[in-house]
Amino acid sequence: MRIHYTILTITILLFTSCNQSSNTQGGVSSTSSLASQIGIDILKQGGNAFDAIVATGFTLAVTSPSNGNLGGGGFLVAYTEDGEAISLDFREKAPALSYETMFLDENQEYSRDLALNSHKSSGVPGTVNGLLKIFNDYGSGNFTLKEIMAPAIHYAENGHYINATDAKGFDSYKALFLTDAGSTKIFVKDINDAIINIQKAFKNGDLSEEDYAKELASIDEWKPGDLLVQKDLADTLKRIAQYGKAGFYEGETAELIIEEMNANDGFITKEDLFNYDSVYRNPVVGTYRGNKVISMGPPSSGGALLIQMLNMIENFEIKSMERNSTEFVHLLTEVQRLAYADRAIHLGDPDFWPNPIPMLTSKEYAKERLALISMNSATRSTKIAAGKTLSKESIETTHYSVIDNQGNVAGITTTLNLSYGSKKIVDGAGFLLNNEMDDFSSKPGTANAFGLIGYEANAIQPFKRPLSSMSPTVIIDNEGNPIVTIGAAGGSRIITGVLQTIISIVDHGLNIQEAINVPRTHSQWLPDNVRYEKDALTQQTISELEALNHIFEHNGTAENGTYTLAQIHGVHLKNNKFITGFDKRGTYDENEGITY
Ligand code: DON
Numbered sequence: 001m002r003i004h005y006t007i008l009t010i011t012i013l014l015f016t017s018c019n020q021s022s023n024t025q026g027g028v029s030s031t032s033s034l035a036s037q038i039g040i041d042i043l044k045q046g047g048n049a050f051d052a053i054v055a056t057g058f059t060l061a062v063t064s065p066s067n068g069n070l071g072g073g074g075f076l077v078a079y080t081e082d083g084e085a086i087s088l089d090f091r092e093k094a095p096a097l098s099y100e101t102m103f104l105d106e107n108q109e110y111s112r113d114l115a116l117n118s119h120k121s122s123g124v125p126g127t128v129n130g131l132l133k134i135f136n137d138y139g140s141g142n143f144t145l146k147e148i149m150a151p152a153i154h155y156a157e158n159g160h161y162i163n164a165t166d167a168k169g170f171d172s173y174k175a176l177f178l179t180d181a182g183s184t185k186i187f188v189k190d191i192n193d194a195i196i197n198i199q200k201a202f203k204n205g206d207l208s209e210e211d212y213a214k215e216l217a218s219i220d221e222w223k224p225g226d227l228l229v230q231k232d233l234a235d236t237l238k239r240i241a242q243y244g245k246a247g248f249y250e251g252e253t254a255e256l257i258i259e260e261m262n263a264n265d266g267f268i269t270k271e272d273l274f275n276y277d278s279v280y281r282n283p284v285v286g287t288y289r290g291n292k293v294i295s296m297g298p299p300s301s302g303g304a305l306l307i308q309m310l311n312m313i314e315n316f317e318i319k320s321m322e323r324n325s326t327e328f329v330h331l332l333t334e335v336q337r338l339a340y341a342d343r344a345i346h347l348g349d350p351d352f353w354p355n356p357i358p359m360l361t362s363k364e365y366a367k368e369r370l371a372l373i374s375m376n377s378a379t380r381s382t383k384i385a386a387g388k389t390l391s392k393e394s395i396e397t398t399h400y401s402v403i404d405n406q407g408n409v410a411g412i413t414t415t416l417n418l419s420y421g422s423k424k425i426v427d428g429a430g431f432l433l434n435n436e437m438d439d440f441s442s443k444p445g446t447a448n449a450f451g452l453i454g455y456e457a458n459a460i461q462p463f464k465r466p467l468s469s470m471s472p473t474v475i476i477d478n479e480g481n482p483i484v485t486i487g488a489a490g491g492s493r494i495i496t497g498v499l500q501t502i503i504s505i506v507d508h509g510l511n512i513q514e515a516i517n518v519p520r521t522h523s524q525w526l527p528d529n530v531r532y533e534k535d536a537l538t539q540q541t542i543s544e545l546e547a548l549n550h551i552f553e554h555n556g557t558a559e560n561g562t563y564t565l566a567q568i569h570g571v572h573l574k575n576n577k578f579i580t581g582f583d584k585r586g587t588y589d590e591n592e593g594i595t596y
Contacts, residue, residue, distance in 0.1 A: 003520050010255060010525045011140065011145075011336050011589060014125075017031070018576040024151075024294055024404060025043065025044075025405055025520055025578070026040070026043040026049070026052075026402065026404045026405050026578055027401075027402065027572075027573075027578030027579065027580045028040050028052060028056060028334055028400070028402050028571070028573035028580065028583060029045070029070075029401050029402075029580040029582060030056055030064075030398065030399075030400035030401075031060070031062040031064050031067065031398045031399075031400070031489075031567070031569065032060055032064040032068065032571060033060070033162060034059060034063045034070070034155065035059035035060045035063050035064065035112060035400070035447060036056065036057045036400075037057045037582075038055050038056055038151040038152075038399075039052040039055055039056035039402055039425065040052070040054065041055075041151070042143070042148070043402070043404055043405075044053045044140050044382075045142075045143075045403075046140065047139070047140055047142060047143060048138075048140040048404050048406060048408050048495025049078070049323075049402040049403060049408035049409060050078070050134055050135065050138035050139050050140070050408065050410055051135065051139045051140055051142070051143055051148060051360070052132055052402045052410075053134065053401075053406065053410040053412055053564045054077075054131045054132075054135040054139065054148055054402050055148045055149070055151060055152070055402065056402070056564070057131050057274065057400065057414070058131060058149050058151075058152035058237065058398065058413075058469075059151055059152045059155065060398060061127070061152060061161050061233070061431065061459030062152050062155045062156045062230060062233060062237075063416055064161065064166075064398060064421045065166065065187075065228075065420065065432065066166070066336075066396060066415070066416075067170075067398035067414070067415060067416060067419070067489060068125055068398055068418050069125075069414060069415070069416050069420065069421070069431065069432060069434070070125065070127055070128055070237075070240075070304050070431040071085045071125045071127070071416060071426065071431045071432050071433045071434055071444075072092065072125065072126075072127050072414055072415050072416040072417070072421060072432075073090050073091040073092040073124070073125060073126035073127055073129060073130070073414065073415070073433055073434065073436060074090055074091070074126070074127060074401075074412055074414030074415060074432040074434065074470065075087060075088065075089055075090065075091065075296045075300055075380075075412065075413055075414075075468070075470055075472050076088040076090070076130065076134055076158060076167070076301075076411070076412045076472065076501070077283055077294060077295060077296050077410075077411050077472040077473060077474055077487075078138070078305055078409060078410040078411065078474065079294060079408070079474045079476060079482060080138065080407075080408055081406045081407035081408050081472070083353075083480055083513055085139070085283050085285065085294045085461060085474070087280065087281050087282070087283035087294075087296055087297065087472075088130055088133060088134060088278055088279070088280055088281065089124035089126075089130075089278060089280075089281050089296075089299060089465070090127060090129055090131075090133070090278035090301075090390060091123075091126055091281045091299050091300075091436075091465040091466070091468060092122070092124055092125055092126050092271070092434055092436045092465065092466070092518060093124045093125070093126070093439075093463055093464065093465050094123055094124075094437065094440070094460055094461060094466070095267040095268045095272045095462065095463055096267075096269060096271065096272055096408075096462045096463065097267040097269065097271065097447065097462070098120075098267055098437070098460055098461075098462050099192055099461075099462070100459050101442075101443075101460075102120060102437075102442075102455055102459045102460060103115040103120075103437070103438075103442040103443075103460075103558070104442065104443060105342040107561055108443075110442045110443045110446045112438075115299060115435070115437060115438040115442055115448070115449075116418060116422065116435045116438050117176065117179075117422060117423065117435070117465055118265070118266075118418075119260070119265060119266030119267075119422065119424065119431075119433065120168070120266060120267055120437065121266065121417075121421075121422045121436075121437045121438060122266060122267075122268060122421070122422055122424075122433040122434050122435060122436070122437065123271060123436040123437050123465075123466065124166060124268055124276045125248075125274045125276070125433075125434065126276060127414060127589075128240055128245060128248040128249070129245055129248075129249070129276055129277060130280045132145070132240075132457055133278050133487055134243050134410075135148060135392075136155045138408075138410075139557060144315060145240075145241055145244065145289075146241045146242070147238065148225035149237055149241040150241075152237055152240055153234050153237045153241065153562040155230070156229075156230040156232065156233040156234035156275065156430070157229070157234035158229065159227040159228055159229035159230075160225075160227070161224075161225050161226065161227055161232065161491025162222065162224060162225070162226050162228050163224050163588075164224040164587075164588035165586070165587045165588045166222070166224075166502075167221070167222035167226065167588075168222075169419060169420070170187045170188075170189070170222045170586050171189075171221050171222055172230040173187070173419065173420055173423060174187075174188055174216050174219065174589070175212075175213070175216055176268060176420075176423040177420075177423055178195070178199055178216075179423070180425060181425075181427055182260075182424065182425025182426065182427035182428075182430075183423055183424060183432070183550050184274050185425070186230060186430065187420075188219070188230075188439075189219065189220045189221065189222050189226070190219075190220045191332070194264075194392040195219055195245050196220075197210070198215045198216070198219075200266070202215075203343070206346065211217075212444065215308035218324045218514055218574075220257075225580070228336045228536070230475060231430070232428055232429055232430030233429070233430030234430070235363075235429075235430070236248070236253050236355050236429045236430055237253065239252075239253055239273025239427045243321065245330065245443055247262070248273075249273045249274055249276060250274060251275070251470045252430050253426075254270060254273045254274070256426050256427070256428045256429040257426050257429065258270055259427075259428075259501045260424070260426045260427055260429075260433075261335075264424070270542055272444065273441060274309050279321040279412075281297055281298075281350065281492045282297060283295060283296065283297060283303065283343060283440055284296070284297040284303035284304050284307055284357055284361055285307075285590060286310060286361050286418050286427075288310040288311075288314060288502065288506060289309075289314060289506055290477075290478045291475050291476065291477055291478065291483065291506060292475065292476040292477075292478070293306070293307055293310060293473060293474075293475055293502075294472040294473065294474045294475070294476065295307065295471055295472065295474075296468075296471060296472055296473075297355070297357060298347055298348065298349060298353075298355045298357070298412075298465070298467070299348070299349040299350065299466065299468055300468040300469065300470050300471065301343045301467055301468065301469055301495070302468065302469050302470050302472075302494060302498070303471060303472075303473070304343075304347065304355070304357055304360045304361055305342070305343055305360075305469075306495055306499055306502075307360075307361040307474060308338075308339045308342070308360050308361060308365070308366060308369075308428050309335050309336065309496075309499050310499065310502065311339070311361070311362070311363050311365075311366035312335045312366040312369065312370055313331070313332075313335060313499075313503065314363075314366075314540045315366070315370060316331060318503060318507040319508070322510065322520070323504075324518075324536050324537055324541065325541065326520065326541050326544040326545055326548070327375070327405040327453070329521050329530070329532075329537065329541065329545055329550075330375065330378070330545060330548055330550070331375070331580035332445070332496075332499075332500070332521060332523075333378065333475060333521070333530050333545075333550060334373040334378070334379060334522045335424045336496055336522070336523045336524060336525070337373075337379060337381055337523060337524075337525045337528075338369045338370075338372065338525075339495075339525075340492075340523075340524040340525035340526070341381070341438075341525045342360060343452075343463065343467075343525075344452070344455065344456065344525065344526070345359065345459055345483075346457060347417075347458070347467055348454075348456075348457030348458045348459075348464075349465040349466075350463045350465070351463075351464070351465070352461060352464050353456075353457045353458075355457075371430070374428060375528060376548070377548050377549050378545075378549040378550045379549050380383055380528060380549075381525045381526050381527075381528035382509060395413060395415075396416065396417065396419040396420075396489060396491075397413060397414065397415035397416075397470065397491070398413070398414060398415070398471075398489055398567075398569075399411065399412070399413040399414075399472065399487030399488055399489060399492070399567075399570070400412055400414075400568060400569060401472075401485040401486065401487065401570050402485075402571065403482060403485060403571045403573055403578055405484060408572075409474050409482040409485045409576045410485065411472040411473070411485040411487050411570070412472060412487075413470040413472045413487040413488070413489070413494075414470075415434070415436070415470065415489070415494060416432055416433070416434040416435065416436070417433055417434050417435045417436045417438060417439060417449075418438075418449060420432055421433050421435050421436075422434065422435040423436040432448075436466055437442065437466060438466075439458075439461070439462075439466035439467060439468060440454075440458055440459065440460045440466040441453065441454030441457075441458040441459055441466070441467075442460065444456070444459075444591075445518060445584050447526075448526075449491070450469070450491035450492040450493075451492065451524065451526070451527055452469075452491075452492050452524065453455050454467065469490065469491055469492050469493075469494045470487065470494060471487055471493050471494050471498045471554055472485070472486075472487040472493050473485070473486050473487060473498055473502070474486075475502065475505075475506075476524065481573070483505075483572065483574075484502075484505060484512060484570055484572045485570050485571050486498055486508075486512070486568060486569070486571070486581075486585075487568070487569065487570065488566040488567060488569070489566065489586075490565060490566030490567060491530075492522075492524050493522045493524075493565045494566050496520070496521075496522045496565070496566070497520055497522070497565055497566025497567075497568055498568065500516075500518065500520045500570055501515045501516055501520075501570075502530075504518050505572065511579050512570050512571070512572035512579055512580070512581030513574055513579065513580075513581045513582070515581070516569075516570075516581045516582070516583050517570045518536045519532070519533040519536035520532075520533055520536060520565050520566070521536055522565045522566075523532070528551060528554045529547070529550075529551040529552060530550050530551065530552050531552075531553045531565065532552070533565055551585075565585070566583075566585070567582060567583040567585045567586050568581065568583045569581060569582060
């Protein structure tokens with residue numbers, strides 16, 4: 001029997017700023033406390049989890065510019081009070097003009113610059129279509145779209161006070177923002193003649209790269225508490241609020257996108273925008289120790305890999321293994337190796353590629369694969385191509401979640417791909433373009449920004465969606481009661497982060513915040529090594545794992561001294577309380593992470 005929570009008491013906790021809170025009314029977790037607050041306001045005004053997540057999503061596009069977005073895409077995984085499991089794919093699509101070798105240079109080598117920093121790096125954005133579909137199909141009907149979008153419009157029009165992470169982000173990408181007129185206007189503090197002269201000098205070759213960097217560093221820096229006003233973005237949001245998806249995919253916004261593309265050799269056309277549609281897909285569903293795990297299927301690899309790894313791990317007495325012990329990390333690494341090898345070969349956009357999901361997620365297959373590994377020694381990853389080191393950029397994707405008191409659970413992971421996407425603003429429309437096209441396999445066996453390799457299944461084709469690692473996941477107990485909604489940012493590290501957090505919740509009985517705090521490790525078949533967070537492993541454990549033939553990558557430290565394998569957010573319903581979880585990884589401000 002499913003539980004219906006009728007206790008509508010608004011507890012003090014609901015209004016308390018803290019990094020972890022629990023209450024009996026509902027929970028919202030996101031990377032921006034302003035956006036989480038908007039979600040909770042909607043719940044308080046009689047909205048359901050779907051109203052709340054859409055309001056939070058539009059607000060994130062304003063208050064969390066590095067990853068919240070209108071110009072990107074994402075996935076929703078949800079479970080309704082009627083027991084329906086849903087997944088919506090609003091991933092970006094390759095424009096009609098794209099082709100398999102579009103990111104290869106004249107030597108037929110993968111050009112990272114083209115794949116990440118050009119206008120060609122953008123897929124056709126899906127976020128607006130997706131959020132509107134969720135609102136129309138699953139919203140409570142108690143709100144108009146204008147009401148849902150009003151807070152986002154307010155923050156864009158009147159500004160919001162930025163936090164330390166934003167200040168740091170805007171300044172650290174300054175050089176790239178300065179290559180784009182729209183981004184310069186919004187993200188470079190106090191753009192003035194002095195800056196323009198520095199840029200000119202650099203372009204003319206009068207400044208060395210080193211001196212250019214020094215000059216840039218001397219430009220006025222952003223500070224937490226500075227006001228960020230985004231008038232063009234407010235106008236775009238208003239057009240969406242008024243005309244729905246036509247406010248983005250047609251009319252003035254579409255024209256601004258096309259102008260931006262035409263002026264910069266981009267591929268997205270009017271038809272690409274007009275034809276974009278998000279798609280409901282069957283979520284991938286598995287079980288883990290009697291709980292139902294509902295996650296995102298292709299074009300994400302997240303759900304299939306997560307369930308495959310859980311199926312393998314279920315064969316072991318994890319509870320009795322010490323967390324991050326030699327035995328635990330060895331098992332985890334071997335399981336990750338097996339799953340990521342499958343990812344490279346088997347998974348791609350289901351509209352183009354037959355994904356063997358039943359096989360990958362079956363308990364029998366997990367057992368077969370386990371037969372390939374030993375508990376006594378690391379298996380070397382098959383050497384098809386040397387994987388490149390993972391990008392050390394921090395958090396560029398974002399997950400947000402809502403559980404309401406009627407039993408609706410909704411989680412969205414959304415991204416521009418890297419931080420601030422391609423760093424290109426659609427001039428006049430105020431939003432950043434994604435660089436999601438790099439998630440395709442641009443050249444068979446060559447690593448993308450996340451060190452991931454792929455082959456035909458994930459080759460570029462017009463209208464195809466690039467393979468993702470985003471893993472919005474909902475767990476339901478064996479009576480159909482929601483337990484947790486969870487997801488992460490962190491590219492290829494998302495799936496292993498979600499996996500380890502689920503193990504902490506299910507096997508080790510931790511609440512979501514405690515589970516998020518547990519230091520993690522990551523491996524992904526290729527490159528054949530193990531990455532670990534500060535405090536995850538003792539020197540002795542590392543030596544023991546090395547004795548088992550594991551190879552370590554001892555880097556990845558972010559400037560604030562913590563490692564950022566994946567940033568996880570979620571809501572946990574435990575003992576009839578909604579507990580929100582926020583990940584401090586990659587943040588710079590003690591007061592961030594207010595979730596409700
Ligand atoms: O869809 C994906 O898997 C990637 N584009 C996600 C990027 C991401 O998480 C960036 N954060 N580090």
